[in-house]
Amino acid sequence: MSVRTVRIHRPVAVLGAALAAVVLLSGCGASAGDDDDPEKRSFPLQGRTLTIDSDDSALDVVAADVDEVRVTRWFEGSTVLGEDPEVTWAMDGDTLQLRVNCDGFVSACSARHRIEVPREAGVRVLNKDGEVTAEGLRTAVRIRSDDGRVTVKDTSGPLELRAADGAVDVVDVDSRRIDARSDDGRVRLGLRTVPDRVEAHSEDGAVSVDLPDGAYKVAASSGDGSVDVGVKRDDSSTHIVNVRSEDGGVEVN
Incomplete structure (x- = not known):
C-alpha cells in the first residue's frame, strides 16, 4: 500500500483559556476552496471497479481519458487545542482510501477531492461526511x-x-x-x-x-x-x- 501523510503545523503560541473560548464560540471554519496549491497524485487501478472509501471530504468523481486514477486534493485545517490535522490518501488494491483526522478540541478542517477515473471503470463510493x-x-x-x-x-x-x-x-x-x-x-x-x-x-x-x-x-x-x-x-x-x-x-x- 502506498500512503502519504500531510501534517499542517500551527504556529507556536501561548493562548489563554479566554482566547480559546472565543475561537470556539466564533464558529470560524476552514474552507478547502482557500487552498490555492492543491496536491495531485495518481494511483494504478487493480480491477474493473474503483471503490472510494472516504470520510469528512466533499468528492467530485468524473470520467476521464486516463489509464490510472488521478486525484486532486484541496485541504485547509488548523487547531488551537489538540493534535495537528492530518490528511491521507492511499490505494489498496481497487480501494482508494481518503482520510481526514481533525480531532482537536478547537479545530477546523475542510477537504475536497476531485477523482478522475478511467471511462470503462465502474465506481462505488462510501462517504461518511460530505x-x-x-x-x-x-x-x-x-x-x-x-x-x-x-x-x-x-x-x-x-x-x-x-x-x-x-x-x-x-x-x-x-x-x-x-x-x-x-x-x-x-x-x-x-x-x-x-x-x-x-x-x-x-x-x-x-x-x-x-x-x-x-x-x-x-x-x-x-x-x-x-x-x-x-x-x-x-x-x-x-x-x-x-x-x-x-x-x-x-x-x-
Whole structure:
C-alpha cells in the first residue's frame, strides 16, 4: 500500500483559556476552496471497479481519458487545542482510501477531492461526511453518503444511490435502471432516456421524477403529501416507475 501523510503545523503560541473560548464560540471554519496549491497524485487501478472509501471530504468523481486514477486534493485545517490535522490518501488494491483526522478540541478542517477515473471503470463510493458529485460515467455507479447530498449528472450506467442525511439529485441521465433513496431529504430525478425501471423513495422529503415521453407502469404514493402523475400510464408497460414518499409530495411527469 502506498500512503502519504500531510501534517499542517500551527504556529507556536501561548493562548489563554479566554482566547480559546472565543475561537470556539466564533464558529470560524476552514474552507478547502482557500487552498490555492492543491496536491495531485495518481494511483494504478487493480480491477474493473474503483471503490472510494472516504470520510469528512466533499468528492467530485468524473470520467476521464486516463489509464490510472488521478486525484486532486484541496485541504485547509488548523487547531488551537489538540493534535495537528492530518490528511491521507492511499490505494489498496481497487480501494482508494481518503482520510481526514481533525480531532482537536478547537479545530477546523475542510477537504475536497476531485477523482478522475478511467471511462470503462465502474465506481462505488462510501462517504461518511460530505457531498458527492459524479459526472460523465458510463458504467455502474453505486454511491452512499451518510451525511451529505448526492448529485449525479450525465451518466448512462445503472445507478444505486443512497443518502442517509441529504438530498439525491439526478440530472440529465440516460441510465435505464435507477434506484435512488434518501432517509432525510428530497429525491429528484431527471431522465433523458426511457428507463427500464426506476425506484425513487424518501422517508422525509418530496420525490419528483421527470421522464421522457412514453407509457409507463407507475406506482406513486405518499404517506403525507400530494401525488401528481402526469405521464401516460399503462399497466402492461415494461417501463416500471415506483415512487414513494413517507412525508412529502410526489410528482411523476
